[in-house]
Each structure stands twice: as C-alpha cells, then as structure tokens.
Amino acid sequence: MHIAPTTSVPHKAWWSATLEDFRSRQDESIVERLALRLIESHPLNHATQLLAWRTQLEILRASTKNLPDHWRILFEYPLLRLGRRLDVTLICDHAIIVMEFKVGAGTFDAAALRQAEDYALDLQDFHAASRNKLIIPVLVASDAPAQSPAWVLLWHGVTPTFTASASSLSDLLAGIFERIPGNQIDIERWEQSPYRPVPTIVEAATTLYAKHGVSEIAAARADVNNLTRTTQTILDTINAARDTNTHIIVFVTGIPGAGKTLCGLNAVFGADTGAAFLTGNLPLVHVLREALARDAACDPKTSIRQARQKTESAVQGLTGFVRDNVDRTEPPHEHVVVFDEAQRAWDAAYAARKFDLNDSEAALFLDIMRKHHDYAVIVALVGNGQEINTGEAGLGEWGRALIRRPDWQVRAAQSVLTTLESRQRLFAQAPANLLIEEALHLNVPIRAIRSAAGAPWVDAVLRGATDEARQHAQNDVPFFVTRSLGAMRHALRLRARGERRAGLVCSTGARRLVADGIWPDFPHLDNDAIANWFLNRWPDVRASDALEIPATQFACQGLELDYVGLCWGGDLVWRNGWLVRKFVGTKWQTPAGRDAIDFRINTYRVLLTRARYDTIIWIPEGVPEDPTREPTLFNDTAAYLLRCGAQVLDDHAAPPVTVPVQHTLI
16 A cells, blocks of 8 residues: 555635625525535534534625625635634725624634634734735624724734624624725635645644645745655655665754654554554653643543543654563564654763663664564664764664664765865765655745745854845844843733744753843743643743743744744853853853753754744843853844844834724724
8 A cells, every 4th residue: 555645626615606696695504514614624524613603604795795896705714724714804995804703702702802813813824815905804603792893903914813792793884895905816816816725743744644635735936845755755765665664764854943743743643554663751751642632632522631641652752662662572563764853863872861771862763673574664864963962862873783783774864965164964975775755854944924035044143144144134044132021021922913923932052041030940841831831821820921931942942933032041141252161150161072062052043043933032131240140242142143134123023003094994
C-alpha cells in the first residue's frame, strides 16, 4: 500500500449566492444543502445545527432585504487553519462582513467576541482577496437587547467587532452600507481566491490528527514550495523502504520556523503510515497531547480521560521510548518514527551519566529500529544551531553512529556535508549509503507570517554581522526594542487581537531579571504548567497572555506564539562583540568552554524565532549602583540591535489609531 497526501478539495462555502438569488430560494432548500454538507463532514446530522440555520435564515431575510441585489452571501465558509467555518459572510463592493451567530444567546460573550474578530483576522492574513481590504466582524446574539452601533473603526483592515441582535442587525447592515466607500472588491472572484493558511504547531497537529484536509495546510506565500516537496519526499521514502525491505533514515534540516515539525506531524497524522511522533522536548509532548485530547473531547462520546489515553501513542516522549525498547529483543510496534529535534540527541557520556545507558542516543535509536527485520524509517528533524543544553551532541553524533552501521541507508540535503560548524555536519566525507535529496532542506521560514527575513536577520545578529543584518532589515523585519517593561506588555496586549496569543520569554541564564520582577525559572517539566501556559487564555493568570510568567528556552523550543515579548538578560550582552556570561553566587562569570558559549547563543536564537508576527525585545535600563545590572552593557546591547535594523517600539507601540466615523468607514 502506497502512501499519498490527502486529496485537495475545492475551498468553497457550503452554500453561496447573490442576495437576489438568496431572496428567491426557500429556506428548506438552503437548509437541505447545508445538511448534506454537514453529513459529508460529520458522522451525525445534528438537529441543533439545523434549527440554528433556520433561525439564521429568518434573521438574514429580514436584515438584508434593503441591501443591493449583487452582494453575495456565503454560508459556512471553511477556515481550515482553525478547523472551523464562518457562519455567514457578506461580500460587497467595499467590505467583507463576517458574521458569527449565537442563536438563543442573550448576551455578547467575551470569548465569542474574540472568536468573531479572529475569523476576520484569519481572512486578512491568509485569504488573497481579503488582504488589505476592509473586514468587519459582527457578533449576532439573537436574543440580546437591541442596541445602536458605536461607529468607531481602525484604519487597519479589521475593525473592532460590532454586535447586533436579531432585531438590530438590519440597522447595523444598513449603517455599514451607508458609510463605506465602493468599488474595492471583485465580488464574483472573492470565493475563488486562494486561501493559504499557516497553522500554528498546535493547530496543525489537531487538524491532522482529526484527519481534516491535510493538503489544505499550506503556506501563506507562493514562494514556500519546498514544504510540499519535502513532505512528498518523506512519503516516497516510506514507500520505498516498505517495498524493498530496507532501513532508511531521513534527515530533514532547515532554518528555525521553516516547517520541519509540520512535515513530521504530516508524516505521523496526515497519511496512513502508522508512525509515532517522538521528541525529547517534553513541553512539546505535553502541549500536543493536551491539545489533541481537548479537541477530541469536544465529541460528547469521548471523555477527556479517554482522549488523553489515545493521544499518548501518537505523541511520545523520546526518553521513555528508548528506555522501554533498548533491552527488548522484539522490535517496537512502530515501523516509522519521527524524531523531533534530532540535533538535541545526547552524546554517550551524558546518556551514561544521566540514564545509565551504554551508548549515544542516536546509536541506541538506530539499533532499536534495526530490530525490524523487514523495514524501518526514521525521520529525523534537525534544527540547525539549536543545541541549547549540556550533552546535546548535534548532527555530528548521528554521523558517527551511522558510520558504524552501514546497513542503514541515509537521505539528506547537501547542506549536512557543507556546513562549517562541525557539530552540525553529518559526515566529513559522504559515505556510499548517502543519497542527496535537496528537497529535505527547508530554507524559507513559514512561522513568520509578515516577513521571510526574520530568521536570517536573527542569524546575522547572533554572528555579529551588523551590515548583513541591516541588509535583511530592509525587508521590514518584525523586531522592536524598548527599555520599558510596561511598554512591552502594553504593546503585546494591543497587538494580540482575537484569538492571537502573546507571551513573555526569557533565558534561564538571565538570573538578574528577578530584580525587575521577571523570574527565569519556568517549570518546563510540569505537564499542567506547560499546558496551561500554551493552551489556556486570560483571565487565567497561568496563561501566556496574562504576561506574568515567562517561558524559558526549554519550555518554548519547538512551539510558538503569535506575539513574543523577549526579556533580555545579562547572560548575553554586547561589548564590541557578544559577551556570554553565567551568574554564579553574587556575580557574573565568563565561561571559557566553546559549548557553553554556543548554547547561550543558541538559546537566544530559539527565543528570537518563537513569534509568528512581532517580537518585542525589552532590554532593562540597569542600575548604576548594582554591578550585576550594568547600564552600559544594556545600553550597548540595545544600540547594537538598533544598528542591526530592529525598530524602536515607541513608534509602533500601538496599532493604528481608532477614529470616530461619521459617514465613511475607510
């Protein structure tokens, strides 16, 4: 049986027509069509949903009767990044009106307001015909008291969410019609326009796990074409191993945020491979398991406990897998495994000291999967320059283990041989069993929604290459510097609209941030703390967007936020070059070992590449009387980042101003 990606389906609303056509249709014919699509998408037909549609139709017929005939109305337009659908969308010459209905609701729930706004933001970011257009989210609570709209808009494309009841929606739509300029949107072509979402890791995992439209998880920019090629190369390799009874290891390399984990998740959940996703990154294990379980538990037939048990086999901790299988004679159940963050595999000395194992993690892993007599495939995801802790041996350790095991076939991109950093080089010389596949290197960042220059800018900054960084910064890199912790928090709260998530991060070595109220000791091994931080929402004070508890590099590596507040510490400061320091007792010390220096640089690489949108860097002012918080070093660090092209936050602290609108919304 050969594995192929999920077949793509046209991206269209479940039912759409002009308002003129809508008025001529009977309610039952529309509901019947929507019900058929519901049955195709879900195992059961839900009576409550049918009732909600009938109520929506009744409200909409009364509310749209005086609007232009050529406006188009769409029901259940799918937002695949979120695994949801827009209840109703109105497309006119001059705006996109996104309506979220809460049938039977008598109040405007805060979560529903965020949801409606997030749907509009999703269209703005990922739908080609909606980009730079006016998008108006509307929350309709059918039984709420009627109210007059507050005509306030942002200059930005997505307005604040308007609210309406069944009785006031007509006046709101009429007011919008009177106040917005025309001739901006091609109504006929809007629904056919490409929608290319870039999901977060959590969104991708839940979507793939639920077997929803894998091929629709695509990049937002047309230039990101190697993500699809990489995924196909992985699936072709699995087919080849199965057909020829061979053992193959595939190394997927790439810059931070280029989609390596997404490719791995696709191999596990997106096709019938029977694979497991293994990672030594325990926070990633906890977050993915809990996210998958919470999503599955939305089915009333599945309890959260049952859902959690089921997800444990799909996402596994690497240490447990190795220790469970190292002494067994029989092979593991899985023929295909994805090894996330493979560059962080331990060397032999650390494995012996920490876990009483007799070889490096790479060697043990190869031997475990070699117990399969027919075939086995290891998909090793490698983040270049992201080794952040003692004992993490890098790609070179895998090469040494493979040289001693020539019966394994190896597939990788040419870059694993040409990198100058020995820790990141797979082989010094290419062995006979290595097949070069350039599709296995991902070099275009997709995590950064607004700028592809972010990752190369970070790399240049951390190498001290000021001129190169300034070149990248000409592409408007989304990095901002402030000296005020309060200003950073304020800016993050203003930016994180809808369901967008913000959070603080810092290095575990930034010990003196404690003096400013930032504690660099996130409990990254605490399952509940990790899940609460990444998945819960404010007003839960444990959530990331409470902006109280910073995640460290160990907690956030492999995960992401929409907006990041990086609390810069005294462990990496600029003094005519990067100065790496370690706080011991009451003073800073300068480590001499190369590994310690590399780990600290890589720590800030991880922290600087966690944001999908903006990273706001807070650098403390320092205190002249405190030798552990020297203002000069912090000033020099801030000045260096600004020379490299980071922007001063003061000009960007808030989104564009809101303005009262009388007759025109623009």
